[in-house]
Amino acid sequence: MRTKGTVRTVLVATLLIIMAFCVVATPASAYNYNRYVADNYAETYALNPNSAYKYFDGADCTNFASQVLFAGGFTETGKYQYWSDYAWYYDWGTRPGYSNTWTIANELYDFLDKSGRADRTSVDHPYYPKFQVGDIIQVDWNNDGYWDHSMVVTGIIISDDDLLMSYHSRNIKNKRLFTIKGENPGAHFGGWHIKNNY
Helix, strand or coil: CCCHHHHHHHHHHHHHHHHHHHHHHCCCCCCECCHHHHHHHHHHHCCCCCCCCCCCCCCCHHHHHHHHHHHHCCCCECCCCCCCCCCECECCCCCCCECHHHHCHHHHHHHHHHHCCEEEECCCCCCCCCCCCCCEEEEECCCCCCCCEEEEEEEEECCCCEEEEEECCCCEEEEEHHHHHHHCCCCEEEEEEECCEC
16 A cells, blocks of 8 residues: 555656656757847957957958857857868867868858758848848859858848848948848848857
8 A cells, every 4th residue: 555655755756757858858059149249249350350360361251250150159060070061160279270161151051051050031121020130141142052251240220121231351340231232233142040049
């Protein structure tokens, strides 16, 4: 015959097993993306590159975008498989010191697509509230299927439903997306909404 104490012990033990299973079955986030820290980094270093990183004169846009993602909380992965679409890291103290996905726009596109860290988002108007600061917009200048340029959303003009973009190569801070699109009518634009955690 079971006593109340025995039943209570069995129930507590069962609950502990269920809780332990839930903890094991639910993976911890690999990162939490703080888009306001990312935005602050972008605005701080848009015009004056961070000397802690190598600067690719004339081709630094994706290096800059990756720095912003890293500042916001993106974790590095895949060291030292610099050629892999699943690697994303920067370590200038080694050779090679960074992954292709860190520095090349088309490869960053592939990484964001395959890693699950971001959702592809249309860059057709309207922009708000699809995009937030710290998100990434990329450009295929020739509309040939190869992504050439990466930019960071550093502001939202709600009254005009426009985005402010910051990027390198040229070094630009808070330029309107409407203006960029107007200057490049033949280009194709693609957007990434970075997940808040992954």
